[in-house]
Amino acid sequence: MSLPANAFCSIARTLEVLGQKWNLLLLREAFYGRTRYGEFQRIGIPSDTLAARLDSLVAAGLLERRSYQPDGKRTRDEYVLTAAGKDAITVLAALSEWGDRHLPLPDGPGIVFEVGDTGEPVHLRFLTEGGREVAADEVTAVHGPGWFAAKARLAADN
């Protein structure tokens, strides 16, 4: 019996949350510091979809829903990045850098990544555990321990 191709893959599991165009664009807006429903609407997402997408990001633990009360108005919700949400900046940077290389804009990148404190530009790179930089075209993807463990269990069950 062959192993289900997706059950033990961290890419497939991540895509359940992040493999959704609107979710990633909403995270982008959250990184720009937007927290409010009306601010998220500006990306052109239909209102029903926006509510559902924000709920899915809250359920997945990437955004936290908080209440705020504008002066003299009723209480409203705002949406703030959690630590797990902030950690998705590597996914946004990988998508953005790929786009800048293969679908470039005439005037340069529309979004850049930098050190918050100093403004130094940063780029994603592959590093070995010893800190040596490795070009992307030297890197391969292979099955990891989670896959082999699952395969061994499946063999034992049959």
Added chain:
Amino acid sequence: MSLPANAFCSIARTLEVLGQKWNLLLLREAFYGRTRYGEFQRIGIPSDTLAARLDSLVAAGLLERRSYQPDGKRTRDEYVLTAAGKDAITVLAALSEWGDRHLPLPDGPGIVFEVGDTGEPVHLRFLTEGGREVAADEVTAVHGPGWFAAKARLAADN
């Protein structure tokens, strides 16, 4: 007039190609060395969808369609990663590493990234142009030159 939120964003442009769960899982299979229709089917994608997704990856320049002829059989198509397709390994690694941190499997990662020649494990990290490693939680996303140029053009037109 405000600037359209997505027109000048390399994340949004990249998501037109890579913001699609099946496309990323098909690329994962291509990195595992799979090239044939029947091999791609094992990820559980419906047959109609598979044909459309392979076409979209060819149209976007991530896969190249080639012909091969099995012994005594008719000619068939196979799908091989292009340089742009191979370069999407950073996107797969970013998704995978996020999943390993936030949706971990009990037995460890299902997929790992390593140097093709030596098998050394590699990880994605943010580096400054001087080669200094910066933790993801110190990195921020800001508008880049493409965004400011577009904004200036829009202001001049109004």
